[in-house]
Amino acid sequence: MSGAGNREQVFPTRMTxxxxxxxxxxxxxxxxxxxxxxxxxxxxxxxxxxxxxDAKRKMGRVMQTAAFSLAEVSYATGxxxxxxxxxxxxxxxxxxxxxxxxxxxxxxxxxFEADINESINDFKMTGLGRGGQQIQKAREVYSKSVETLVxxxxxxxxxxxxxxxxxxxxxxxxxxxxxxxxxxxxxxxxINSELDELDREEFYxxxxxQEKKQIATAAADALMAAKKLKEEQDRLNExxxxxxxxxxxxxxxxxxxxxxxxxxxxxxNDDDNTDLVNETEGDVIF
Amino acid sequence: xxxxxxxxxxxxxxxxxxxITGMLLAGIGQVTNEPGKEKNFQICNxxxxxxxxxxxFDEFTSRDDIAILLINQHLADVIRLEVDxxxxxxxxxxxxxxxxxxxxxxxxxxxxxVRRLFGDS
Numbered sequence: 001m002s003g004a005g006n007r008e009q010v011f012p013t014r015m016t017x018x019x020x021x022x023x024x025x026x027x028x029x030x031x032x033x034x035x036x037x038x039x040x041x042x043x044x045x046x047x048x049x050x051x052x053x054d055a056k057r058k059m060g061r062v063m064q065t066a067a068f069s070l071a072e073v074s075y076a077t078g079x080x081x082x083x084x085x086x087x088x089x090x091x092x093x094x095x096x097x098x099x100x101x102x103x104x105x106x107x108x109x110x111x112f113e114a115d116i117n118e119s120i121n122d123f124k125m126t127g128l129g130r131g132g133q134q135i136q137k138a139r140e141v142y143s144k145s146v147e148t149l150v151x152x153x154x155x156x157x158x159x160x161x162x163x164x165x166x167x168x169x170x171x172x173x174x175x176x177x178x179x180x181x182x183x184x185x186x187x188x189x190x191i192n193s194e195l196d197e198l199d200r201e202e203f204y205x206x207x208x209x210q211e212k213k214q215i216a217t218a219a220a221d222a223l224m225a226a227k228k229l230k231e232e233q234d235r236l237n238e239x240x241x242x243x244x245x246x247x248x249x250x251x252x253x254x255x256x257x258x259x260x261x262x263x264x265x266x267x268x269n270d271d272d273n274t275d276l277v278n279e280t281e282g283d284v285i286f
Numbered sequence: 287x288x289x290x291x292x293x294x295x296x297x298x299x300x301x302x303x304x305x306i307t308g309m310l311l312a313g314i315g316q317v318t319n320e321p322g323k324e325k326n327f328q329i330c331n332x333x334x335x336x337x338x339x340x341x342x343f344d345e346f347t348s349r350d351d352i353a354i355l356l357i358n359q360h361l362a363d364v365i366r367l368e369v370d371x372x373x374x375x376x377x378x379x380x381x382x383x384x385x386x387x388x389x390x391x392x393x394x395x396x397x398x399x400v401r402r403l404f405g406d407s
Contacts, residue, residue, distance in 0.1 A: 049400050049403070052396065052397070052400060053391075053397065053400065056389075056391055056394060056396075056397055057391065059380075059382065059383075059389070060383055060388070060389035060391075063382055063383045063389065064383070064388070066308055067304065067305075067308070067383075067384075067385040070304055070307060070308050070311075070385075071385075080303075081307065082303045082304070082306070082307040082329075085307050085310045085311060086306070086307075086310065086315075086329075089310060089315035089316065089317045090316075090317070091316060091317055091318045091319075092316060093295075093296060093297075093313060093314055093315060093316035093326070094312075094313025094314075095297065095312050095313035095314045096295040096296060096297075097294070097295055097296075097297060097353045097354065098295070099292060099294065099295075099353060110375075110376075112353060112354065112378075115295070116313070120313065135311065138308065138311050139311045139312060139313075142308045142309065142311050142312035143312045143313065145308075145312070146297065146309065146312045146314060149297075149354070149356060149380055149382065150297070150354065152380060153353070153354040153378040153380055154378070156378045156379075156380065156396050157375050157376070157378040159396065159399075159400075160373065160374075160375045160378075160396075161375045163399070163403075164373075164375075
């Protein structure tokens with residue numbers, strides 16, 4: 001497809017998605033409407049084309065007849081009346097055209113109509129001497145042929161205008177079909193994928209957060225346990241230390257006591273009371 | 287465009303003397319004193335230079351009161367490029383046959399467009 005990967009520069013949000021969907025719908029409606037318009041115009045166009053072809057051929061014949069009638073005039077008047085005719089033109093044309101509008105699917109086509117003002121006759125004196133009848137006839141024939149020409153002109157104008165309008169309409173149809181609709185679809189799919197991506201990201205983030213939380217709780221638990229263990233250990237250590245201290249003290253004291261005892265023994269049991277006190281002290285501690 | 291078409295009521299004609307005479311007999315002629323719009327017809331013969339034809343053609347196509355411009359086909363052939371490249375809807379340009387030059391549908395700028403659009407239908 002043309003324009004693949006081609007999209008509008010939008011921010012992928014849900015709101016933009018809504019806007020784009022509306023746009024796509026509008027483009028599709030417009031496309032079908034324009035297509036129908038183009039078809040209606042083309043139908044008309046073909047009709048006009050055919051009529052132009054016929055009218056042009058008819059015009060060839062009519063003009064031939066007209067030229068023949070003018071030749072008759074030349075023959076009857078015995079000379080060229082061109083100069084006389086040119087000199088007697090007034091400042092208002094007898095044969096004018098009126099234009100009328102015709103509406104075909106919103107396109108205004110002008111329709112020319114012959115508008116003959118019968119009160120104007122510039123050629124009253126022309127051919128007064130000779131060939132007046134032929135001149136009258138030539139006038140009628142030429143009037144008729146000009147009417148044919150006017151019809152042909154309106155067909156031709158319609159042809160030119162329709163040609164233009166059809167081109168513009170087809171260009172619009174194609175632009176919508178091949179540029180705007182694919183681009184809008186691309187934009188929509190882009191927004192959708194982007195939104196999905198965001199969703200996945202959000203999900204993953206939540207999962208990650210949960211995981212982190214679990215790890216953190218486990219770590220905190222472990223820390224707590226360790227702390228407790230340590231406290232216990234500390235307490236035990238403390239106790240042990242005290243115990244050792246006491247034992248050491250006791251040992252020292254024992255030694256002291258033994259020394260004293262030995263001293264005492266050597267001094268021949270000088271003081272029985274201190275020995276007793278020392279013993280009682282040890283009893284209290286254990 | 288609607289108002290543009292409303293004011294265009296005249297038929298202009300460029301052609302040889304016989305064609306002009308016939309058209310004037312039909313009553314399309316109008317002669318005024320207004321500058322630039324003195325005559326709505328122009329007699330051209332085989333001696334008329336293409337520059338003059340072109341100038342007259344431009345004058346008639348740029349006037350705002352002419353709805354239809356009739357031009358003899360043999361004269362249109364001389365300035366064929368300009369006639370073909372004139373694509374505006376107004377005035378409508380009609381190529382008409384003259385007494386000495388029968389009508390040839392193959393040369394008509396509009397008919398050639400028709401043929402180009404629809405093959406040789």
